[in-house]
Amino acid sequence: QQQVKQSPQSLIVQKGGISIINCAYENTAFDYFPWYQQFPGKGPALLIAIRPDVSEKKEGRFTISFNKSAKQFSLHIMDSQPGDSATYFCAALKETSGSRLTFGEGTQLTVNP
Amino acid sequence: DTAVSQTPKYLVTQMGNDKSIKCEQNLGHDTMYWYKQDSKKFLKIMFSYNNKELIINETVPNRFSPKSPDKAHLNLHINSLELGDSAVYFCASALGALVDFGPGTRLTVT
Numbered sequence: 001q002q003q004v005k006q007s008p009q010s011l012i013v014q015k016g017g018i019s020i021i022n023c024a025y026e027n028t029a030f031d032y033f034p035w036y037q038q039f040p041g042k043g044p045a046l047l048i049a050i051r052p053d054v055s056e057k058k059e060g061r062f063t064i065s066f067n068k069s070a071k072q073f074s075l076h077i078m079d080s081q082p083g084d085s086a087t088y089f090c091a092a093l094k095e096t097s098g099s100r101l102t103f104g105e106g107t108q109l110t111v112n113p
Numbered sequence: 114d115t116a117v118s119q120t121p122k123y124l125v126t127q128m129g130n131d132k133s134i135k136c137e138q139n140l141g142h143d144t145m146y147w148y149k150q151d152s153k154k155f156l157k158i159m160f161s162y163n164n165k166e167l168i169i170n171e172t173v174p175n176r177f178s179p180k181s182p183d184k185a186h187l188n189l190h191i192n193s194l195e196l197g198d199s200a201v202y203f204c205a206s207a208l209g210a211l212v213d214f215g216p217g218t219r220l221t222v223t
Contacts, residue, residue, distance in 0.1 A: 032210040043117075043203050043214035044156070087154060098168050099144060099207045103156040 003027050006090050006104025013111050019077040021107045023090035026071065030092035034101075035064065035075050038087045047088070048075070080111045116140050117215035119204050125221045126194055134189045134218045136204030143208070144168075145187040147179060150201040150217070159202075162187055194222045 006023045013019045025033075034049035050057045050064045050073065057064045063076040077084055090104040117138045126132050138145060146169075147159040161169035165181045176192045187204060199222045204215040 034210070034212075036214075038154075041217075043205075043216050045214070046211065049210070089156065093210060093212075095210045098161050098163065099210050099212060100146075100158050100161060100169055101148075101156075101212055102158075106154045106156075 003102045004090060004092050004104045006107060008107060009105065010108040011110070013080045013109065015080065015082060015111055015113050017080050017111075019075075019080045019084070019109055019111070021075045021088055021090070021109070022072065023074065023104050024070075024072045025092050025102075027092070027094070027102075028071070029094050029097075030102075031095055032093050032099075033064070033066065033073050034091050034093075035062075036089040036091060036103075038089065038106075044089060077109075080109075082111045082113050085109055085111050117204055117206055117213050119202075119215040119218050121218060122216065123219050123221075125223065127223055128194055128196060130194050131190070131192045132194060132220070133191070134202055134204075134220075136187045136189070136215060138185055138204075138206040138213070138215075140206055140208065140213060142206035142213075143184055144206060145181065145184070146205040146207070146212070147187065147189050148203040148205060148214070150203060152200070156203070160187075160189075191220075194220075196222050198222050 035047045036044035037047045038044045061078045066073045091101045144163045146161045160179045162181045201217045
């Protein structure tokens with residue numbers, strides 16, 4: 001079964017707009033929730049991550065919001081730029097289980113100039 | 114000074130052949146992985162090694178055999194390649210929850 005569900009599958013935003021990607025998880029044992037950014041022909045790169053004892057984490061234009069009771073978390077990209085155009089993956093892991101990442105399905109973000 | 118490196122970048126081969134992908138990390142991490150990304154970009158773990166010991170083996174055909182000669186290297190050997198093996202294979206390594214991915218190997222089976 002798909003333990004991490006991600007939406008939307010694709011997203012088109014104008015430059016300067018806010019991009020929002022949502023994820024929901026099932027396994028309450030997960031204790032680390034990273035977001036990865038992947039450009040064509042490259043490997044996924046860690047963008048930002050959060051642990052479930054925190055409701056929000058911000059790094060520059062990127063913010064994760066985390067709702068433990070709803071088992072949901074989201075990525076907000078403020079002032080989206082064309083260079084942000086990439087595929088974004090949410091993921092979850094349980095650190096004591098070998099840091100095995102369970103990924104969402106991915107969101108193809110396009111930021112138009 | 115690449116952290117996680119893989120070779121080759123591209124691999125085109127015919128059905129039935131045997132091929133290997135090599136991975137090296139210079140981060141000093143104890144845990145290494147192989148992930149597969151399918152044509153829909155879905156990423157799924159295949160194997161995980163910790164200090165040369167296999168700790169995760171997902172439901173992967175036994176035609177796939179990982180080998181870790183030391184904790185900095187994790188190679189993937191694939192026997193009797195099938196069309197459905199066409200995908201991008203990513204090596205990764207981890208320190209705690211921080212997982213770093215390599216650049217990927219695009220395998221095309223014809």
